[in-house]
Amino acid sequence: MSKPGKSGAVKGRGAVGNQAGRFARDEREAIDDGWPGDDEDTEASAPATVVRPDPARRLISRNQSPDIPFDASINPYRGCEHGCPFCFARPSHSYLDLSPGLDFETRIFYKDNAAAILEAELRKPGYRPTPISLGINTDAYQPVERRLRVTRDILEVLQAYRHPVSLITKSRLILRDLDILEAMGAENLVSVAITLTTLDSGLKRILEPRTASPAARLDTIRQLSTARVPTAVMAAPVIPAITDHEMEAVLRAAAEHGAHGAGYVLLRLPWEVKQIFRDWLAAHFPDRAAHVMSLIQQSRGGRDYDAAWGQRLTGTGKFAELIAQRFTLACRKHGLNRGARPALSTKHFRLPPRTGDQLSLL
Template sequence: MQVASRQKGRGATKNPESRFSALQTATFDDGWASELEELPALRTTVEAERGRSIISRNRSPDIPFEQSINPYRGCEHGCVYCFARPSHSYLDLSPGLDFETRLFQKENAVELLEEELRQPGYRCRPIVLGINTDAYQPVEREFRLTRRLLELLAEYRHPVSLLTKGVTILRDLDILADLARDNLVSVSVSITTLDNDLKRTLEPRTASPAARLRILSELRGIGIRPGVMVAPVIPAINDHEIEAILRASAEAGATRAGYVVLRLPHELKDLFRDWLATHYPDRAEHVMSLVRQLYGGRDYDPSWGRRQTGSGHLAQLIAGRFRVARKRHGLDRDDTPPLDTGKFTRPARTGDQGSLF
């Protein structure tokens, strides 16, 4: 279903059908708009779902992890650029406003994880929490799925990595500190902009830039050497902030840095175009022209090795600026060792073989 007017506090400006939908609709002015009251604010709904497995395995050579867990489907943060939006189409829901208002929580996630960890053939490798949708989005305050998963991983002394822009992570500093003592946790904070006005439209329900810098400081204070991820870099929107973000992050306690350029798979390219037309009509075409320069004249290139950083002269310019700024602020000298997989253990449980002796 299309929504004609922008919803306050939401990132997407419309709610198009998924690419798999057999029903297609089109908006038109029937003359009644002036007679109707403004649409009520969209409320977030969260449905419980029960999965059959919880750990996703990655085989993509340009992604530096093998295992991940996503406690939630959809994300209330509402980042208009989120590459995960098209995944809502598999639920026959829109990657637009549905993605940020119709959420799903995996209610048996902890039980499924323990089942997998107790399999005799399970090989311990770091698990990334919330790589598709943020594990610390606002609904985590109520459901605490991420915390319960961390508690289980801590009990098993299993290494875990986190990438977030959610301030709710500060509620879990006790568990993170415990994991940090055994080199079992890595955390990076995503910082897209230092401009509060841009943040409100680009990623409306995320933590403020100042709060994200505070997360870096708090993590450093409990013994974690955090990273900063400048993502996504959007030409003519936030690319001019690369140096400022790295400087502020280093001052706040970050020890390493990475970046990803804007990715526009499937329906996301149209959602982003509509966002540009709504908020930056004066430069919308220019921005998309620069994006196409990153991807060989297309809106997006999903090829491994190019989808994260783009290619061509503009991509090289961004990479060069990032490399110089990272070196200037000491974010290229991180000597943190890899997470420790040798401490993994399976605690005794009632019913285990041998528990009767």
């Protein structure tokens, strides 16, 4: 891999700018006014994270997309400090009148009443359990979770109700909750996917600035698997001419550390993410930016992105077909996705007695 450039990069952050969202009425653009010292403004080059409560009126979201393998999800956070420039959730900050750029990774909102709202929803008359996917839009184990513990609170409720849940994360912090995950795993109530985008630590630092190292993620797979928590690896996103050459190595390493299954997603660039990723390429890989975008467009019907169901996750065309073939062969070689795993169980679901309930007296 050639050495990336660094023009415009913000240390410790993924986005290289703070462009306006698509709903903004005004746009701001930084210019060089010629006065000395402007380029030494450390606050501007390394913006701090601001965390604010975002009380929820409801917690469980329902999904009707035919190409997404879950019906219900919970997102404890809006925004994500991990700072991945390709994150498909970035455009959601536009709804908050904030930038999908640096604002997305520095203005974090958390659902401080998540556990209480979840309990109320699970206790609604007629509620029927279906596996809940936790942390789909943004990582449920991003850095602020260490002190806020919103995800931990949610898991404690799901464990008490014996409700099935799946999680996907790039963080080693999930091991903090191994006591809950191991107990739920024994009743087929939980599954985990660890996203492993690259094995290159140098690339990880600029591609996923505030995430766990590749070695730490592999060790997380090992510890979860050892505890009999069903654990898969997500080789995602596959970025043409940046990470695609690593697919076989990523899958091999994950299998060697105990992963039972695998999946992949070809890079998605919806809405404002298109420009955020282009700016990241220009800052870090100016030598190959045009080639990367050419391969992406070849896989997206000549555009930066095609949102059509059934192909938005894997793309179309020769390059996309080659990625799919390589993935299938690597999984077969390393024993991944060998046979269908049983669906998470809903038969154990129950309403635990609360203080004041007559059942609590028995």
